[in-house]
Amino acid sequence: VSALVxxxxxxWRARYGAEFEALLVERPPSARDVFDIALSALxxxxxxxxxxxxxxxxxxxxxxxxxxxxxxGGLAWSVTFMAAMLDKNGSDWSLPILxxxxxxxxxxxxxxxxxxxxxxxxxxxxxxxxxxxxxxxAVPWGLIVLVPILAVTIVLGPGxxxxxxxxxxxxxRDRWRLVLLTTPWPVVAGLVTITGLLPDPVAMAxxxxxxxxxxxxxxxxxxxxxxxxxxxxxxxxxxxxxxTMATAGGAA
Amino acid sequence: MTEPLGEIGRxxxxxxxxxxxxxxxxxxxYAIMTDVEAISGQHLGPGTLYAALARLERRGLxxxxxxxxxxxxxxxxxLGATTLRTQLEGLSDFAKTGLRRLEGAS
Numbered sequence: 071v072s073a074l075v076x077x078x079x080x081x082w083r084a085r086y087g088a089e090f091e092a093l094l095v096e097r098p099p100s101a102r103d104v105f106d107i108a109l110s111a112l113x114x115x116x117x118x119x120x121x122x123x124x125x126x127x128x129x130x131x132x133x134x135x136x137x138x139x140x141x142x143g144g145l146a147w148s149v150t151f152m153a154a155m156l157d158k159n160g161s162d163w164s165l166p167i168l169x170x171x172x173x174x175x176x177x178x179x180x181x182x183x184x185x186x187x188x189x190x191x192x193x194x195x196x197x198x199x200x201x202x203x204x205x206x207x208a209v210p211w212g213l214i215v216l217v218p219i220l221a222v223t224i225v226l227g228p229g230x231x232x233x234x235x236x237x238x239x240x241x242x243r244d245r246w247r248l249v250l251l252t253t254p255w256p257v258v259a260g261l262v263t264i265t266g267l268l269p270d271p272v273a274m275a276x277x278x279x280x281x282x283x284x285x286x287x288x289x290x291x292x293x294x295x296x297x298x299x300x301x302x303x304x305x306x307x308x309x310x311x312x313x314t315m316a317t318a319g320g321a322a
Numbered sequence: 323m324t325e326p327l328g329e330i331g332r333x334x335x336x337x338x339x340x341x342x343x344x345x346x347x348x349x350x351x352y353a354i355m356t357d358v359e360a361i362s363g364q365h366l367g368p369g370t371l372y373a374a375l376a377r378l379e380r381r382g383l384x385x386x387x388x389x390x391x392x393x394x395x396x397x398x399x400x401l402g403a404t405t406l407r408t409q410l411e412g413l414s415d416f417a418k419t420g421l422r423r424l425e426g427a428s
Binding site (some may be wrong): 082086088092102105106111114242 | 333369
């Protein structure tokens with residue numbers, strides 16, 4: 071039972087852990103219940119309904135870092151991808167695009183970063199990433215790297231965007247809209263470009279137009295995170311006790 | 323489902339069951355589970371129960387009372403009671419319309 075409770079994040083355990091454990095002792099979970107608990111624990115981590123101690127203090131450094139990374143990643147993505155598409159000199163844009171992707175992905179754990187990791191560890195990680203970028207800069211880039219980056223972006227991009235939107239407090243319906251409005255169209259434009267169905271200038275323009283919303287979406291999510299938007303976007307705050315419904319019967 | 327339960331997504335249905343259960347009076351987790359199973363015939367897993375409780379509490383539709391031993395009862399708030407009533411009236415109208423159409427067709 072304790073192991074099942076430990077699947078949940080610390081803030082959740084602090085609030086519900088004791089009563090949840092009491093419930094599981096009173097009614098031992100079946101295999102189906104264990105699966106249900108595992109899924110709900112994952113939900114509690116992906117879409118937490120409770121704010122951690124750090125988050126309760128307002129938009130702390132972890133939150134601002136996450137928002138800043140999303141904004142910077144969105145901007146970098148828009149600018150570098152547009153520049154790469156419009157570049158007539160055939161310059162290598164794979165490293166800047168990789169940087170933009172890393173920035174956006176860094177924003178995912180950022181909201182919770184300060185709750186789990188000490189600033190020193192983040193500093194070491196930042197130095198490590200910079201060193202890695204410097205070392206890999208010596209390696210010949212180009213299509214060998216660009217193609218996997220784009221493939222990963224197309225496959226994981228919608229998921230990462232939806233996850234970031236969830237953590238930024240965007241409502242489920244709006245999350246779907248965000249993903250559907252941004253992610254399928256670059257793929258369609260890419261296919262059109264590759265198959266040569268449209269003249270080159272039109273195909274390139276369609277790539278730029280369909281790709282820009284991805285960067286804009288990340289910028290909007292970043293702005294929402296940075297200003298400390300409420301998790302899950304529900305109406306706040308709770309109703310005061312004096313407005314409670316008169317109830318009958320007492321606790322069962 | 324309409325707002326604000328609609329925005330709870332996949333937890334909207336369990337949330338409605340929980341609100342209906344608490345309409346009778348405050349209950350703790352185990353009592354809610356068994357009551358929901360009795361009134362709806364549907365199994366309510368403990369994980370789903372607490373995921374829905376957390377959402378309802380966050381939205382101010384229910385509130386926690388002082389714990390009794392390690393069990394904590396929950397009760398409807400005024401907003402929760404209004405929401406439950408709106409949801410049930412909507413379902414009732416829907417059921418009446420459906421039944422009327424069935425009768426008209428036969």
